[in-house]
Every structure is written in structure tokens, then in C-alpha cells.
Amino acid sequence: MRNAEFDREKVLRSAMTAFMDKGYGKTSMQDLTKATGLHPGSIYCAFDNKRGLLLAALEQYKTDRSAEFQSFFSGGRPVLVELKAYLDNIVQGCISGEAAKACLLTKALNEMAQQDEEVQKIITDNLASWQQGLADVFERAQAKGELSAKRDSQHLARFLAMGIYGLRTFAHTHPQGETLQELADQLFGDICA
Amino acid sequence: MRNAEFDREKVLRSAMTAFMDKGYGKTSMQDLTKATGLHPGSIYCAFDNKRGLLLAALEQYKTDRSAEFQSFFSGGRPVLVELKAYLDNIVQGCISGEAAKACLLTKALNEMAQQDEEVQKIITDNLASWQQGLADVFERAQAKGELSAKRDSQHLARFLAMGIYGLRTFAHTHPQGETLQELADQLFGDICA
DNA sequence: GAATATCTTGAATGAACATTCAAGAATAAG
């Protein structure tokens, strides 16, 4: 007997950032061995192949981001205050340029569209549940009377999701943090008016 | 003496769609010879290499989209009506799924970010001039009294550009046309309120 | 119509890549 030596979470997180930096296609197996510290054989033993490593990384990404989301909306403060903090955090991520200014999901979605149906389904499912999370937030804000119930929470969530997608792409063209913060503030204001 | 036999514009347009379908990296030279009808040697003679073909395709894309933009804002109708038609046209493009629902610029930008500085600069310059075009439209609407001059035209253009980027990414996850049209209408309404 | 310049063709080249595998190393069980 003998146990695997590597830390699965650490490996998946480094694979994640490698994929985010270069994209799935341009990330070579050599890049991945360097990033993870694993040798090719170990990767193939643990994850089948490069695509399997992507799938596992996506799973880990989902776990990590869900936890992050929960921590932002723990309920200690007014819902809209929590939402504002969440948005500001996204803006900061765009500014710092960490991991090519894109989340793994949207980056991979842009790359894989119409090429790998299974991956695409995993990604869109993840994004849909994130969007549902936003809808729940709006629902809660409306239930607590912080937000007019005139607009449907699902509508609001869709619009915010669209705005966040757009913000990330916009960040690629405008690295200036001030402009991004302004846009995010306007987005927040339009939704919570 | 002898002149080149192929139609440069046709070749570049087919290269454009090939790059949009698969992305630059995953579009092989074989794909490109099939799409353009040119043999490898001809491509290398005319465009130096695969990257050169991308650069030329980007140039053609800029020309084509500029012409399209001008045709939408020719001035025959109220500016805001023209703008609405322009937005609806983008929504239709997203629905039909033509060319992976993304414009070549944003698709390539997502793929090349932090990898090819020259290509990135060309793309961001193109996007900046498109955004300036939108700002000019808002300026004109304000000058004609169709739109309140309270908000800066540059601000409005930034917000609309962000919305359109977001709409395209959103379309990847939600193929339903109804939702996209709703989002576009809300975006238009928020801006031209 | 001959000469010349240029373009076209597609097989050949070498590099980069994902993947495999057999040998070696390390741990656990007896």
C-alpha cells in the first residue's frame, strides 16, 4: 500500500490558474507539470488526461467560488450592502488583473463554445446556479423590504449577471480601476434604484 | 508578370469566420486552407504566416464593421430609433448563433490576453474607436434634444459597450432569443431613460 | 510566340504536443 503524495486541492488550484492564464488550449502539459509539480504520469493516473484535469479543476472552482459567495452573503448586514461589497470585490479582481481578468467559467466558455458539449454543459450549469444565487439575494432583499418588488428577482439577476460578464470583458480593454468602479456603481444603482 | 488569382476580401472573410468558429489557436492551417480555398504556400506568400492572416482578417473585420455601423447611423431617422435598431441587430446576431455568438474582436481578445501584445493593442484600439462611435451617437442624440444631456456621452457609451459585451457572453449560456431581447430592451431603457 | 516574372501546388520538414509505459522508489502488511 501507499497513498498519493500530492495535495489534490493545491494541484487543482494551480491547474486552475494555469488554465486561466493561457486558456485551456494553449496550456501545454509541460506548463501543467510545472504549475502543479506533478509529473505527466501522475496527472494521467489521477485525472485520466488533460481534459480530465480541466473537469476536476472546474469542479474545484465551483466549490471555491460557492464558498466565497456564501461568505459574502452571510446575512449579518443589509442585503444590498452585502451585494455592493460583492460587486466591489469583483471590480478589485478585474483591476488586479489576477488570472487574466476572467473567471475560469467565462474564459473556458468563450474558448470551448461549440467544441466540447460536455464541458459547455458543466460550465453553463455552474453559471446558471450562480445566477440563481443572485436571484435568491434579490428575493431576500425584496422580502426584507430593502428593494422594490416591482421587478422580478430573476430579471434582476439576469441583468446583473450580464453586467458582470460585460464588466470583465470591458476590463480587458480598460485597465483603469476608476472607470471600472464607476461602471459597477452605475450598474448597482440602475438595479437597486 | 502574373496577378494573384484569389479574391482577397473573400479569403479574409472566410478566414474571419474560421477564426470565430474555433478560435485562433484551434484553427489549424488545414482548416484555413479548406476555408479559404488557398494552399499553404499561397497563404504564406500573401500573409507571411498564420498570425499575419489573423492580422489581415482583423483589418478586414474593422472595415466591414465600420461600414455596417455607418449604415445603421446614416441619420435618416431619430438617433435613438437608429440606436434601437442597431441593438436589435446585435441581439439577432446573438440568437442566430452565427460565428459562435461573439465578434472576432472580443473572441480574440479573450484568447490572446497577455500573450500577444501587438494583437491585443490592435483589438483594443478597434474596440476603443467603436466605443467612441457610440459616444458620438449619444452626443448627436443630446444635441438634437432626443436625450437628456445630464449624463456624459462618454459615460453612456462605456455603459452600453459593457452591456453589449455582457449580452454576448450571456448569449452563450442562454440561447433563448426572448430573454436576450428583454435584456437588450432593459439596457436600452436604462440608458435612454 | 518566346522569354520572363510571378504565382500555385502539395509533399517534405522539423518542432511541439498529449499520451504511454516500463523501470524505479516508497510505503504498508505480515
Add this chain to the structure above:
DNA sequence: CTTATTCTTGAATGTTCATTCAAGATATTC
């Protein structure tokens, strides 16, 4: 300590890819 099991290692494999180039084809010029 010995044996059995599993993990690790990294060179080898075969494929795919961008790129090159020399031979062949075609148009223009004189």
C-alpha cells in the same frame, strides 16, 4: 526484514501542426 502493492518518474511514442521549398503552371511583355 521481506514481500506485495501502489505510486512516481521521465524518456519514448506517435500524432498533429505550422512552415518551407522546389517544381510546375500561368499570365504578361516584347
